[in-house]
Amino acid sequence: MLINPSTRRQFLTTAAASSVMTFGGTVPAFLRQAAAEGRDDGRILVVVEMAGGNDGLNTVVPYDNDAYRKARPKLAIPKSDVLTIKDGLGLNPALSGFADLLQDGRLTIVQGVGYPNPNRSHFESMDIWHTCQRKEDNRIDGWLGRYLAETTATDFSDPAALHIGEDQQPFALMSRDIRVSSIRSLDQFRLEGNDSKQFRQVVKELSDARRESGNDLLGFVQSSTSSAISASDRIEAAGMTYKPSSEYPDNGLAQKLKVVAKLVNSGLTTPFYYVRIDGFDTHSQQAAAHQSLLRQVSDSVTAFLNDMIAHGHGDRVLCLCFSEFGRRVNENASEGTDHGTAGPIFLAGQQVKPGLIGKHPSLSDLKDGDLQHHTDFRQVYATVLEHWLKCDSTSVLGKSYKTLPLIG
Amino acid sequence: MVNNEVFVNSHIDPAWAWSEFQPSDATPWNIRTAAHLYRRAGFGATKPQLTTAVEAGPIATAEVILNETQEPADYLVEMASLANSGLATGNPKQLSAWWAYRMLSTPAQLLEKTTLFWHGHFATSAEKVQDIELMLAQNNLLRKFALGNFAGLLQEISRDPAMLIYLDSATNRKAHPNENFAREIMELFCLGEGNYTEQDIRELARCFTGWEVKRHRFRFNRYQHDTTSKTILGKSGDFGGEEGVQIVVSQDSAAEFIVTKLVNFFVMDEPWPTSELVAPLAKELRENEMQIAPVVRRIMTSNLFYSPHAVGRKVRSPVEFAIGFLRTLEGSTNTFELSETMETLGQGLLYPPSVKGWDGGRTWINSSTLLGRSNLIQHLLNNNKTRFGRTSLPEFLSSANARSIDEIIELFEDCLFAVPVPSAAKDRIRQLAGNQQDPRQLNEAVHALCTLPEFQLC
Numbered sequence: 001m002l003i004n005p006s007t008r009r010q011f012l013t014t015a016a017a018s019s020v021m022t023f024g025g026t027v028p029a030f031l032r033q034a035a036a037e038g039r040d041d042g043r044i045l046v047v048v049e050m051a052g053g054n055d056g057l058n059t060v061v062p063y064d065n066d067a068y069r070k071a072r073p074k075l076a077i078p079k080s081d082v083l084t085i086k087d088g089l090g091l092n093p094a095l096s097g098f099a100d101l102l103q104d105g106r107l108t109i110v111q112g113v114g115y116p117n118p119n120r121s122h123f124e125s126m127d128i129w130h131t132c133q134r135k136e137d138n139r140i141d142g143w144l145g146r147y148l149a150e151t152t153a154t155d156f157s158d159p160a161a162l163h164i165g166e167d168q169q170p171f172a173l174m175s176r177d178i179r180v181s182s183i184r185s186l187d188q189f190r191l192e193g194n195d196s197k198q199f200r201q202v203v204k205e206l207s208d209a210r211r212e213s214g215n216d217l218l219g220f221v222q223s224s225t226s227s228a229i230s231a232s233d234r235i236e237a238a239g240m241t242y243k244p245s246s247e248y249p250d251n252g253l254a255q256k257l258k259v260v261a262k263l264v265n266s267g268l269t270t271p272f273y274y275v276r277i278d279g280f281d282t283h284s285q286q287a288a289a290h291q292s293l294l295r296q297v298s299d300s301v302t303a304f305l306n307d308m309i310a311h312g313h314g315d316r317v318l319c320l321c322f323s324e325f326g327r328r329v330n331e332n333a334s335e336g337t338d339h340g341t342a343g344p345i346f347l348a349g350q351q352v353k354p355g356l357i358g359k360h361p362s363l364s365d366l367k368d369g370d371l372q373h374h375t376d377f378r379q380v381y382a383t384v385l386e387h388w389l390k391c392d393s394t395s396v397l398g399k400s401y402k403t404l405p406l407i408g
Numbered sequence: 409m410v411n412n413e414v415f416v417n418s419h420i421d422p423a424w425a426w427s428e429f430q431p432s433d434a435t436p437w438n439i440r441t442a443a444h445l446y447r448r449a450g451f452g453a454t455k456p457q458l459t460t461a462v463e464a465g466p467i468a469t470a471e472v473i474l475n476e477t478q479e480p481a482d483y484l485v486e487m488a489s490l491a492n493s494g495l496a497t498g499n500p501k502q503l504s505a506w507w508a509y510r511m512l513s514t515p516a517q518l519l520e521k522t523t524l525f526w527h528g529h530f531a532t533s534a535e536k537v538q539d540i541e542l543m544l545a546q547n548n549l550l551r552k553f554a555l556g557n558f559a560g561l562l563q564e565i566s567r568d569p570a571m572l573i574y575l576d577s578a579t580n581r582k583a584h585p586n587e588n589f590a591r592e593i594m595e596l597f598c599l600g601e602g603n604y605t606e607q608d609i610r611e612l613a614r615c616f617t618g619w620e621v622k623r624h625r626f627r628f629n630r631y632q633h634d635t636t637s638k639t640i641l642g643k644s645g646d647f648g649g650e651e652g653v654q655i656v657v658s659q660d661s662a663a664e665f666i667v668t669k670l671v672n673f674f675v676m677d678e679p680w681p682t683s684e685l686v687a688p689l690a691k692e693l694r695e696n697e698m699q700i701a702p703v704v705r706r707i708m709t710s711n712l713f714y715s716p717h718a719v720g721r722k723v724r725s726p727v728e729f730a731i732g733f734l735r736t737l738e739g740s741t742n743t744f745e746l747s748e749t750m751e752t753l754g755q756g757l758l759y760p761p762s763v764k765g766w767d768g769g770r771t772w773i774n775s776s777t778l779l780g781r782s783n784l785i786q787h788l789l790n791n792n793k794t795r796f797g798r799t800s801l802p803e804f805l806s807s808a809n810a811r812s813i814d815e816i817i818e819l820f821e822d823c824l825f826a827v828p829v830p831s832a833a834k835d836r837i838r839q840l841a842g843n844q845q846d847p848r849q850l851n852e853a854v855h856a857l858c859t860l861p862e863f864q865l866c
Binding site: 135138140141158159160162168169174176177178179181182183184188189190191192193196198199202203205206207209211213215216217218220221222224225227228229231232268 | 535576587588591677678720721722723752754761762763764767769770771773774775776777778779780782783786787827830832833836837839840852855856859860861862864865
């Protein structure tokens with residue numbers, strides 16, 4: 001599956017040369033990265049992981065459905081509260097940001113997403129989503145990691161992908177050959193030096209100077225240092241001049257997405273960002289907690305997207321929000337819900353085909369009291385790979401999956 | 409300095425490469441070549457150590473390093489007691505800090521460096537194992553065999569509970585042989601891709617059936633062992649796991665595979681050593697019945713090791729970067745914070761990123777890790793827990809006869825730089841240091857020096 005490094009480099013050199021040529025002498029950095037990946041668009045994918053198992057039924061709500069109301073005597077959201085999408089279906093009232101995006105044609109909701117023989121363990125199911133493989137498959141890498149291993153040139157100095165957060169690095173980004181970085185905050189892109197202008201000036205000047213040593217490795221480190229310092233300058237300058245065009249809510253996810261916005265805006269060439277929000281494991285007293293979590297996701301992603309659009313990056317950004325499983329149809333005795341199966345995925349961006357994709361999973365055709373999926377999550381990945389990242393999804397996913405009309 | 413240009417892409421003659429190094433005008437034995445030896449064989453040496461080495465000569469110094477692989481008894485007692493207090497916390501990160509401390513303080517640098525090599529080779533992460541005692545046991549195992557017998561190490565690691573847990577092989581039933589460990593032993597630990605078939609993996613996996621981890625210990629469950637005949641790499645018989653490992657390690661490709669990784673680790677990141685280049689060492693390894701020390705000795709006393717193919721041809725790993733900086737300047741610091749920072753730079757001790765270990769070389773470098781490296785130096789210099797020779801940096805430098813900025817730059821260049829510091833850089837750093845009345849200016853100059861691209865190489 002993996003291209004060996006020399007072939008990969010050859011492939012990339014050709015691809016980069018052919019597409020970069022058309023830009024003449026001054027190629028924006030993000031386009032060079034894209035060209036190295038065989039694209040010319042600087043596209044970015046931001047993955048938002050909703051960890052814990054999001055209750056899909058109370059996210060995209062079949063408010064008119066008797067079976068729903070019966071299964072959820074305490075938790076059912078009434079018609080008067082939902083944000084109506086169409087007859088019989090509405091969004092959780094906390095999702096007002098998503099409702100606006102939907103109206104503006106910037107959100108698509110894929111319903112009933114899951115996979116065969118669902119596993120109800122958080123860790124196992126999350127690993128399945130991250131790797132597209134089951135436990136017995138000897139998992140070593142994630143789906144994005146495999147994509148990176150096939151496409152990333154080793155000579156680019158910005159990280160191939162960035163995970164923002166203090167939590168464990170996502171399996172999705174792992175590969176044997178490409179290392180991605182985790183950063184806790186923008187400080188990790190800040191060159192510290194007692195705030196001395198002279199220090200910065202000296203360091204910049206000395207790293208910009210080319211070395212005539214015949215040592216390839218030194219040349220590589222020199223150009224990487226020069227890019228690192230210029231990235232640090234850009235990010236710092238962006239930090240001073242950059243005004244978020246939309247108000248980011250005061251929550252952890254929003255702050256992470258704000259970091260992403262600053263990095264994108266400063267011209268970092270990194271094409272993948274990964275952020276996580278935890279807490280969706282709502283076994284008891286679900287209603288308030290779930291609403292709060294959904295509001296955080298919806299408000300944060302909406303603020304981020306609007307910010308990106310206002311700064312001219314709207315066409316480059318796609319956000320994918322997913323959770324490892326939905327929850328059981330019947331609520332439990334603690335006014336919560338237990339681990340279930342199929343649920344919705346959200347894709348947000350200017351380039352999505354807006355609306356609802358697929359039917360709401362049937363409430364009359366349950367399996368062991370759980371919703372049955374009709375769309376495999378790997379179809380969503382295949383669509384992102386084929387239609388957003390413009391690559392062959394089969395080698396990344398290990399198999400060919402039917403794509404969905406989600407993008408473009 | 410020899411013009412490196414002529415060596416690029418040139419063919420390396422294996423006979424020349426592994427012959428004993430004779431200093432010459434082109435490649436003299438001096439303080440900088442001695443520093444190269446100490447950086448590769450360990451993490452670095454202080455100027456007085458290097459002065460002694462220059463007088464002793466390259467071969468004698470290599471012998472000293474190779475003979476210093478037994479730590480004194482009281483040091484071992486101290487290390488064991490520190491490890492125990494780490495165990496009491498249950499937090500494997502304490503063990504990472506312990507190991508960083510050991511790297512900083514050990515008199516047996518080569519042993520620690522080689523232990524780090526095996527940790528990357530038999531990569532096992534505490535993230536998954538989640539058992540600090542098992543991680544310590546594995547670390548001690550790697551150290552015990554670091555310069556010993558590879559076949560013995562492979563046998564031991566095959567029964568190592570941390571390894572088996574890491575590779576999801578803590579149970580292995582005959583009805584469903586677990587191929588994971590069998591695959592990694594062939595692909596990553598011993599032979600390399602192309603030197604076995606999928607059928608060999610399936611057959612070897614059957615040898616390991618009945619191998620389990622129960623209550624943190626390895627045990628053999630004979631009821632789950634498949635006693636029927638297996639055929640591995642052309643040999644047939646009713647093999648158990650130990651015999652299976654022996655068959656794998658007896659392959660000619662095993663010696664070549666291990667020697668290639670040793671040359672990559674001790675000599676050069678690029679290019680990847682060719683079969684032809686490593687053949688004489690592989691032969692030597694086999695003739696020495698897979699004893700590692702003689703091969704390491706050969707590497708560290710070779711022409712190739714001191715040639716422009718090797719000097720400055722490795723990117724410092726985060727551990728080499730941080731521990732090297734401190735050791736060379738007799739530094740000590742809070743190693744818990746230090747090991748956390750090394751993890752954000754891409755090398756968490758006991759937390760390798762995958763079973764493949766660290767790829768090293770260019771993969772250490774990207775914009776966030778480079779800035780992080782520079783910031784690490786800044787933090788060390790401005791942290792009141794960091795001491796140099798039990799005192800402050802200016803006092804330490806002064807006691808090392810580095811008082812003027814020129815003397816300081818020279819000390820750094822001699823001990824810490826594998827490639828020369830450009831003269832333009834020296835000029836600018838001199839300006840930064842000013843008249844040095846202000847220790848902050850000295851810190852700034854040292855910080856700038858250690859942010860130079862040249863400083864990333866070793």
